[in-house]
Amino acid sequence: MAREVNREVAEKSLANKKVCANLLDALLSNRSGKLIRAVAGGGRKHEGGLATDESLFPGLPDDMALDIVAWISRSDYPTLACLNTKFKSLIGSEYLYQLRRKLGIIEHWVFMACILTPWEAFDPARRRWMRLPRMPCDECFTHADKESLAVGTDLLVFGRELKGFAIWKYSLLSRDWSRNQHMNSPRCLFGSASVGEMAIVAGGCDLNGVVVQSAEVYNSELGTWHPLADLSGPRKMCSGFFMDGKFYVIGGMSSNAANYLSCGEEYDLGKGTWRKIENMYPAEFAGVNQSLPSPPLVAVVNNELYTADVCRNEVKKYSKANNTWSAVKALPIRAGAANGWGMAFRGCGRRLLVIGGPGVEAAVMYSWEPQHGDLQDWNLLAVKQGAGSFVYNCAIMGC
Numbered sequence: 001m002a003r004e005v006n007r008e009v010a011e012k013s014l015a016n017k018k019v020c021a022n023l024l025d026a027l028l029s030n031r032s033g034k035l036i037r038a039v040a041g042g043g044r045k046h047e048g049g050l051a052t053d054e055s056l057f058p059g060l061p062d063d064m065a066l067d068i069v070a071w072i073s074r075s076d077y078p079t080l081a082c083l084n085t086k087f088k089s090l091i092g093s094e095y096l097y098q099l100r101r102k103l104g105i106i107e108h109w110v111f112m113a114c115i116l117t118p119w120e121a122f123d124p125a126r127r128r129w130m131r132l133p134r135m136p137c138d139e140c141f142t143h144a145d146k147e148s149l150a151v152g153t154d155l156l157v158f159g160r161e162l163k164g165f166a167i168w169k170y171s172l173l174s175r176d177w178s179r180n181q182h183m184n185s186p187r188c189l190f191g192s193a194s195v196g197e198m199a200i201v202a203g204g205c206d207l208n209g210v211v212v213q214s215a216e217v218y219n220s221e222l223g224t225w226h227p228l229a230d231l232s233g234p235r236k237m238c239s240g241f242f243m244d245g246k247f248y249v250i251g252g253m254s255s256n257a258a259n260y261l262s263c264g265e266e267y268d269l270g271k272g273t274w275r276k277i278e279n280m281y282p283a284e285f286a287g288v289n290q291s292l293p294s295p296p297l298v299a300v301v302n303n304e305l306y307t308a309d310v311c312r313n314e315v316k317k318y319s320k321a322n323n324t325w326s327a328v329k330a331l332p333i334r335a336g337a338a339n340g341w342g343m344a345f346r347g348c349g350r351r352l353l354v355i356g357g358p359g360v361e362a363a364v365m366y367s368w369e370p371q372h373g374d375l376q377d378w379n380l381l382a383v384k385q386g387a388g389s390f391v392y393n394c395a396i397m398g399c
Helices: 009-012 018-030 062-071 074-081 087-093 094-102 140-141 370-375
Strands: 108-114 118-123 128-131 147-151 154-161 163-170 176-179 191-195 200-202 217-221 224-228 239-243 246-250 263-269 271-276 300-301 304-309 314-319 323-329 343-348 351-356 361-368 379-384 393-397
Touching: 018 351, 062 074, 074 087, 087 094, 108 147, 108 343, 108 361, 118 379, 140 154, 147 191, 147 200, 154 393, 191 246, 200 239, 200 246, 200 263, 239 300, 239 304, 300 351, 304 323, 304 343, 323 370, 343 393, 351 393
Parallel strands: 147 393, 191 239, 300 343
Antiparallel strands: 108 118, 108 393, 118 128, 147 154, 154 163, 163 176, 191 200, 200 217, 217 224, 239 246, 246 263, 263 271, 300 304, 304 314, 314 323, 343 351, 351 361, 361 379
């Protein structure tokens, strides 16, 4: 099973952590690429590969060197890519991330865009912020409402340009933006979630504002969309998530007449069918007595579903057995003032994250591990000054 790692955990997991530390220190302190030989025997044949002066780490066979690079924190990859062309080619290839998946290595990053700042990435393990390059979209896309989704090594941002719907993609491999392939049925205001290199979107509105019930699956390795079976009915402003190997969509409205939906739908990937679950998300959670509530604020941690009840300002946990919700903790910020808008509620590895929200002067990030229950309070993970308090978009990437 995949594990969330940081540099310390990674080095402890290697067979020879002393060698790893020496090699990494040599890498990061010597940008010319002329690495100090960390182990003896360069040029001799080793089991599993050849160790030559042309190796990533002189003195180590390439298969061992690749394992070491895979365990290094992704935050250091841009620095490694500057060492020489061999590292640049490796860091920019899909192979390295395929190797990380094979080794069960997952690091979760937070991608977010606030009212006063463009897209940034945050590494919770290093507590490091990284500014993404400017998206080369038109002004219409810049100022329009957007949805976001992290899948594989890509961040997808969905919005509207002058000529219609558009999808922009930020790639960890190229560290740049590019246009992405359109859906078969372009839409907005949909529910979505991802697992590994697969993402599913369901429901939403078409370009004419018609609420749809279609669904599609996206493969990030191929960059392609394929249609799935339709939902049982049209739904917009809903939320999606994966749990127990299945995709769910809950909440939202069935029309433009504020017909709020309390039912959920479960998609079985093996059977290719949907199952309706009545009263899975009670309408009062969304603050239907207020004007235009946000889509349900939901997150999955340790395969358990949580929601931010903005009316009561508390976190609730879903009981799969009873199809009921129970309060587990108060939210660290007031979410009801804007009816859930401007606040991000996300699962990030073993943590629940709450970011931003009205009533604060900067983008504030809190974390809590539900496995600790009330024994642990919310932890102030980060404060991003100058970003503004309103979080427009937020996505969690694990790879």
